[in-house]
Amino acid sequence: MYRDPVYDGATDPTVVRDAVGDWWMFYTQRRATHPAPGDGVAWVHGSRIGVARSLDGLQWTYAGTLEPAASGLALRDGAPPLAVDETHWAPDVIHDGTRWRMFLTEIDGIPARWEGHERRIVEYASDDLRDWTRRGPIPLASDRVIDAAVARCPDGRWRLWYKDEAAGSTTAVAVSDDLESWSLDGVALDGRPHEGPCVFTLAGAWFLLTDEWRGMAVHRSADAVTWERQGDADAVILGEGGPPVDGVQVARHGAVIVTGDDEASLYYFTHPWWDGSELADVEDPSQRRSAVHVARLRVVDGILVAER
Incomplete structure (x- = not known):
């Protein structure tokens, strides 16, 4: 559906529709085909947030990147990103009824290894999806947190789910009454390591998807607080893969x-x-490349099913 025209490394997409019905995609602009800014896993760091736009959610046009500005971040139309001295990952964008909010993973510098680097989730606010005011980091369970997902739950409270790498790469949760102050609310999902929580409601139920690096696990809830896994401990959706020539691999x-x-x-x-092969060690740009796909989700007899 979409490939980043600069580095061919579009990952971690989130999609919203604005007041006039236009579609916006925000994603991690990973450096897949460009010379890496350092050794090791530097190629997955040093990323900006890429932006694409669409009239129908199917045909997408690259719009630029969110670049540092006086108040926070601003969309720089079309042109390649500027020099990067920090890492931006995995935005989640929501509308709170008044304005847009983005919950962004920030990492200082461009690390060449996974371990030993603070990761934090920082909130930004916007009225137009183009200019973002930095509101500051959210105090969470550790300084190794990434991949925010935010939603308002049936009890009227807002919850922020995130990957806590300091707790075995499981999903922790924080809660807020007003999106201004947050308190820790324990672990939402433990067990097998995972990342990338995604929370939504469909057909009268709440669902939480997580990326297990072999497809997505599905959890269901009536209240968005207590979750039950769909199927057994090995069950996932979109876990199919095949030879590279076929272009079909597991969903992330x-x-x-x-x-x-x-x-x-x-x-x-x-x-x-x-x-x-292990992606962190891959040097062949063709292996590093990524693309955004879409699947249709439906609930059939209480089960969430995905169709590529």
């Missing part, structure tokens, strides 16, 4: 936009031409 970190009473679209990223 994505986000859902509900399109009807009983139907939604899951925008996710994948490495279509990946051969299954």
Whole structure:
């Protein structure tokens, strides 16, 4: 559906529709095909947030990147990103009824290894999806947190789910009455390590998807607080893969936009031409490339099903 025209490394997409019905995609602009800014895993760091726009959610046009500005971040139309001295990952964008809010993972510098670097989730606010005011980091369970997902729950409270790498890469949660002050609310999902939580409501139920690096696990809830896994401990959706020539691989970190009473679209990223080797060690740009795909989600007899 969409490939980043600068680095061919679109990952971690989130999609929203503005007041006039236009579609906006915000994503991690990973440096897949460009010379890496350092050794090791530097190629997955040093990223800006890429932006694409669409009239129908299917045909997308690159719009630029969110670049540092006096108040926070601003959309720099079309042109390649500026020099990067920090890492931006995995935005989640919501509308609170008054304005837009973005919950963004920030990492200082461009690390060449996974471990040993603080990761924090920072809130930004905007009236137009183009100019973003930095509101500051959210105090969470550790300084190794990424991948925010925010939603207002049936009890009227807002919850922020996130990956806590300091707790075995499981999903922790914070809660707020007003999106201004947050308190820790424990662990939402433990067990098998995972990342990229995505929370939404469909057909009268709440669902939480997580990326297990082999497809997405599905959890269901009546209240968005207590979750039960769909199927057994190994069950996932969009876990199919094949030879690189086929361009079909497992779904990774994505986000859902509900399109009807009983139907939604899951925008996710994948490495279509990946051969299954450890991505952190891959030097071949063709293996590093990623693309945004979409799947239709429906609830059938209480079960969430995905169709590529």
